[in-house]
Amino acid sequence: MRRRLLITGWLAVLGLSAVLPLSALFHGIVHVGPRALVASRLQTAPIIAVGSDVTLKHGSRYVVVAILGNVYVAGGVHDDVVALGGRVYLGRGSHVDGDVLSLLGGVYKARGAVVEGRIGGALHRWGGGETGARRDLPRFLFKNIRLGMAAGLALLLIGTCLTIVFPWQVVLISGTLRRSPLKSAATGLLCLLTFMFLVVPLGLSLAGLPFAILLTGAASLAWLFGLTASAVVIGRLVARSPSSLLWSAAAGLVLLALSMVVPLAGPLLVAVIGLAGAGALAVALISRSRPAVTAL
Numbered sequence: 001m002r003r004r005l006l007i008t009g010w011l012a013v014l015g016l017s018a019v020l021p022l023s024a025l026f027h028g029i030v031h032v033g034p035r036a037l038v039a040s041r042l043q044t045a046p047i048i049a050v051g052s053d054v055t056l057k058h059g060s061r062y063v064v065v066a067i068l069g070n071v072y073v074a075g076g077v078h079d080d081v082v083a084l085g086g087r088v089y090l091g092r093g094s095h096v097d098g099d100v101l102s103l104l105g106g107v108y109k110a111r112g113a114v115v116e117g118r119i120g121g122a123l124h125r126w127g128g129g130e131t132g133a134r135r136d137l138p139r140f141l142f143k144n145i146r147l148g149m150a151a152g153l154a155l156l157l158i159g160t161c162l163t164i165v166f167p168w169q170v171v172l173i174s175g176t177l178r179r180s181p182l183k184s185a186a187t188g189l190l191c192l193l194t195f196m197f198l199v200v201p202l203g204l205s206l207a208g209l210p211f212a213i214l215l216t217g218a219a220s221l222a223w224l225f226g227l228t229a230s231a232v233v234i235g236r237l238v239a240r241s242p243s244s245l246l247w248s249a250a251a252g253l254v255l256l257a258l259s260m261v262v263p264l265a266g267p268l269l270v271a272v273i274g275l276a277g278a279g280a281l282a283v284a285l286i287s288r289s290r291p292a293v294t295a296l
Contacts, residue, residue, distance in 0.1 A: 042075070050196065053086070063098070067196065070105070080117070089126060090115070145261050152257030155270070159228040163249040166225070171245060173229035177280035188226070188279025195219050226277020227270070231256055
């Protein structure tokens, strides 16, 4: 009973923390899809774009968030500019009163651009023309290959540690993934959508920021467990013979680490595989939480 009350209270606080940013979200602009969002006038509402670039020709009065897309800023922005999995380009004469954050991208600042707040992410000089990746494709590919090798090695080490420390959990997730691959993949996609439309609004509010950080950490841990379990399934498929859990995980993780070297396609493939494994984790937890039915 106490456990149910605690979970109910935590969910109530989480929901109340999300009310304010969600209301701001639905009063603003939500853009989903590969088509770029070009704002030809001063924006008077928040902007959240998923999977597309955002171009502000005359600035914005409210926050601008791009998920898996870039933000091009011209004019004045009186709030924060955030790019998750993309870059922020600050054009000549642009002025940002708030913070500028680029996660897994970078902030490209042209001459004369001013940022009053903090800059989060690697800062680069930008001439205001084409992006550096387009001008120097070999260097861009070499940099991505080098980062892919480093990320693949890190995933190999983390997955091996999880297999050694939590073997039964990895066996449970891998078994669920092998029995129900489509159900696990669909559950992982549903969890991703829920995560994006819950954590992003929470992160934009002061009261919901701790919950956003907590949920992000839990989601990252679930993804790592899912990726490790997926590596076990891949390793046993490749071996085609009975093998130990550690050797299966190591073989699968090596293949996933090697795929990280391929620019763009490799990290995307690894992300999808880990997402399917995280869905298998959710399916396993839900099935184990169901009460057993006994025949009378």
